[in-house]
Amino acid sequence: MSASTAWLLAVGIIFMSAFSSFIYHPYFYQIQLCAIQLRVAYSGLLYRKVLRLSSRSTNTMSSGQIINLLSNDVSQIEPALYFINYIWVAPLEVIIVVLIFWHFVKWISFIAIGYTLFLLLSQFFYGQLSIRLRTRILSVTDERVKIMSEIIKSMRIVKMYCWEGPFEQQIKNIRKREIIQLSYRLLLNCVQTLFSHTYIYVTFLMMYATMWSLNIQFDTRFFAIASCLLGYVRWVVMDCFNYAIRNLVQYVAAKRRIETFLLADESERDDRIRSPSNLESDLSSVELLPNVSSSSYLSTNRIDKNHSPSSLSCHLKIAQWKQDSSFALKNIVFDAHPGDLVCVIGPVGSGKSSLLQTLSGEVAYFEGKIRLHRTFCYVPQESWIFSSSLKQNILFGKKYDSKLFQKVVHASALEEDFLQLQHGEHTIIGDQGVMLSGGQKARVNLARALYRDADIYFLDDPLSAVDVKVSNHLFEKCIKTYLKNKICILVTHQVQFIKDATKVIVLKNGEAVQQGIYQELLQHSTSFAKLLEDIHQHEQDTASITSNEEKKHVSVGKNDNDEMIEISEHTLQTQLSSLQEDEPSPPTPTDFQQGETKAIGNVKFRDYLDYFRAGAGLLMAFILIFVIFSMQQATAIFSNWWLVKWSDEESFRHSVIPKSSNCSSPLSKVGSKIKTMSDAQWHLHRNEKFYIYCGIIVILFIITLIRIVATEFLCLNAARVLHDR
Ligand SMILES: Nc1ncnc2c1ncn2[C@@H]1O[C@H](COP(=O)(O)OP(=O)(O)OP(=O)(O)O)[C@@H](O)[C@H]1O
Known part of the structure; x- marks a missing residue:
């Protein structure tokens, strides 16, 4: 080759490297952008789905599971895209490499290809195993996150009852199981990484062993080109293709979990009201507001273009939580108009709450017609507050209107509570704030519903969580005064209030056994009077049991x-x-806000030291990183050097020393020595070379194995120790 051609090729190589950088980085930027968009889209879907879940679905899954989906599973989407293109790039490169190898060593190139294909196919096997292990790991992680979130939610109670020990033990047991599952996965990773890291050396060993046994002469030029190409194949096929398959497999597992969640039953309120069988002709103008809010307790808003008065009509044939459940609401027919107060009473478990949830569209299996004209609000029996100020808990995203706010606070009997709290309405409540009593929470929930200014209210026993004085206030100021022009469906055990109802519905085992105006029912039905007595007695019994228990x-x-x-x-x-x-x-x-600030800047050196200390101690980590890594590299370099030396000697023996090679001094001495060897001596010399090469590769294999296992388990141990701290 002339000097000018060599220069030209050198410039070409530099130019191509620079050119590939210009192409590769924008490509990687775009793919990252795409991956982030996809992750955000998945997160958005999950958040939206959480808001639409039916109460039946929420009963079957824990918040820990949902958090796991949002944090763990969604994060599998990004890495899956990073290497996705290597799935087709890798086979293409393998073909190119085969063609070049064919030029030098003909059919021996198939050894390299066979081994590469073997490793590639084994990725599918690893993939299957990896999915299984990952599913197991995630189910244990779900369990741990669920218990952790329960502990965090009830931290005060846990501390008050000194339950830290048993809970800690429980977490430790689960964590132990999690670590065992993680260890299995690490072992699998170790096997994969071992084959990837020793790929070049094992391929060379197989090719050179074949050539050695068949007495085919070696060519140093082939070694130089092959080591370069195999290094490239290792990066593209063994690493990138491997990552692509591994990440894709993890993504598929995560996608399955996300899909199962996305297919969970949704609250059917929208469909139910939209479905033609449930729409009456005058409701054809009903449409959904664009900013529909469908949280579990604040209703979907609907508006009617004609501004006709609100109304509620219920022709329920049957409603069930599960298709074959023993409990069902049956044959409940009533309607209500503005100003109506419908009281639903009945013994515990008779289906009062289920009726309200059927009206608001939460019960899955339903036959009949329910017509809700204009907006509605549902206040559940169990109150819910979120971590923010009292004011934000009441406004719940609506614009602040001081007049309306004061009216709502007065109607919900919250004024005194505001005065007691140091920061009044600005007091932070929830996880990081003040703990409210059950009655206070119930009134905050009620106030939130009142502030929505809906047309129809479903109130599930709001008067039970408060004392007599406050319940009287709530009934007078809130239900009778504030909601006097609204439709109000009130579930209550406080039978003293039902005198003011425009309609009373008595439920028993899911059926409306009595229905009508209070006075009429009292006069004409002895069973109604008896039922009132029973409910009243039950209330008194419950109150006396509670007060007795207080003393116990x-x-x-x-x-x-x-x-x-x-x-x-x-x-x-x-x-x-x-x-x-x-x-x-x-x-x-x-x-x-101050509590939420994050540390910014670089990770401190002290943190790295802490990590290594937790993993294996500083000395062991040092030995591992500097000694074993250096040994592995030295052995790898030595194996290459040995192969080059051997190839050179082969060239001398067969007199194919390139003319351009500058081998005047030491090499020519070696060359003449090799040339003067008898055939028997040469064979012995060749065997020696091969056996030593095999020994080097075995040592390299062992050191690489030690290095990989030690590194992986150092990281796992660091995670375990840091978690336990
Ligand atoms: N979310 C739900 N999922 C499945 N079943 C439910 C659900 N809510 C209630 N049920 C079932 O419906 C039946 C009636 O319960 P419901 O809460 O409606 O009674 P209730 O009259 O409101 O009782 P209470 O007076 O104690 O509030 C019970 O058998 C209960 O197990």
Whole structure:
């Protein structure tokens, strides 16, 4: 080759490298962009789905599972896209490499290809195993996250009852199972990585072993080109293709879990009201507002173009939570108009809450017609608050209107509570704030519904969580005054209030056994009077049991000597109030923001040291990183050097030393020595070369295995130790 051709080729190589950088980086940027968009789209779908889930679906899955989907599964989408194109690039490159190899070593190139294909096919096997392991790991992780979120939610109770120990043990047990599953996956990763890292050396060993046994002469030029091409094949096929398959497999597993979640039953309220069988002619103008809010307790809003008065009509034939469940609501027919107060009463478990949820579209299996004309709001029996200020909990995203806000606060009897709290309506409540009592939470829920200013209200026993004085206030100021022009369906056990109802529905085992105006029912039905008496008696019994239980010793804890002791509910209440009194003043929204700030900048060197210390101790980590890594590299370089030396000697023996090679001094000496060897000596010399080469590759294999296993388990151990801390 002339010097000018060599220069030209060198410039060409530099130019191609620079050109590939210009292409590769924008390509990777675009693919990252696409991956992020896809992840955001998946997250959006999941968030939207959470808002649409039916109560039946929410009963079957924990919040931990949903958090896991959003954090763990969604994050599998991005890496799946990064290497996706290598799925077709890798086979193409293998074909090109085969053609070049064919030029030098003819059919021996198939050895390299066979081994490469073997490793590629084994990826599918690893993939299957990996999916299984990942599914198992995720189910254990789900379990752990679920318990953790329960502990965090009920931290005060856990601390008050000294339950830290048992909970810690439970978490440790689950974590142990999780670590075992993770270890299996690491072992699988180790096998994959081992074959990838030793790919070039094992391929050379197989090719050179074949040539050695068949007495085919070696060519140093082939070694130079082959080591370069095999390095490239290793990167593209063994690494990128491998990552592509591994990430794709993990993505498929995550996608299946996400799909199962997305296919979970949704609240059917929209379909039910939209379905033609449930629409009456005058409802043809009903349409959904664009900013529909469909949280589990605040209703979907509907508006009617003609502004006709609100109305509710219920012709329910049957409604069930599950298709074959023993409990069903049957034959409930009534209607209501503005100003109506419909009280639903009945014994515990008679289906009062189920009726309200059927009206709001939460019950899955339903036959009949329900017509809700204009907007509605559902206030559930179990109150829910989120971590923010009291004010934000009431506004719930609506614009602040001070007049309306004051009216709502007065109607919900929250004024006194605001005065008691240091920051009034700005007090932070929820996880990071003040703990509200059950009655306070119930009134915040009620206030939130009132602030929506809907036309139809479904109130599920809001008067039970409060004392007599407050329940009277709520009934008078909220239900009779504030909601006087609205349709109000009130479930209650407080039978003293039903006198004011425009209609009373008595439920028993899911059926409306009595229905009408209070006075009429009382006069004409002895069973109604008896039922009222029963409910009243039941209420009184419940109240007296509660007060008796207050006096009883009900709980256990540990004293200073670690002995089990009983603590009375009263004592606990006193302790709780003193805890609350001792609490620092509730954080303001600004404090909140400060608490949320993140550390920015580089990871500190101290953190790396901590990580290695947790993984295997600093000394072991040093030995692992510097000694084993260096040994592996040195052995790999030595194996190459040995092969080059051997190839050179083959060239001398067969007199194919390139003319251009500068081999005047030491090499020519070696060359003449090799040339003067007898055939027997040459064979012995060749065998020696081969056996030593085999030994080097075996050592390299072992060192690589030690390196990979040690590194993977160092990381796992660091994760375990840091988690346990
Ligand atoms: N979300 C739900 N999923 C499945 N079944 C439910 C659900 N809610 C209630 N049920 C079932 O419906 C039946 C009636 O319960 P419901 O809560 O409607 O009674 P209730 O009259 O409101 O009782 P209470 O007076 O205690 O509030 C019960 O058998 C209950 O198990």
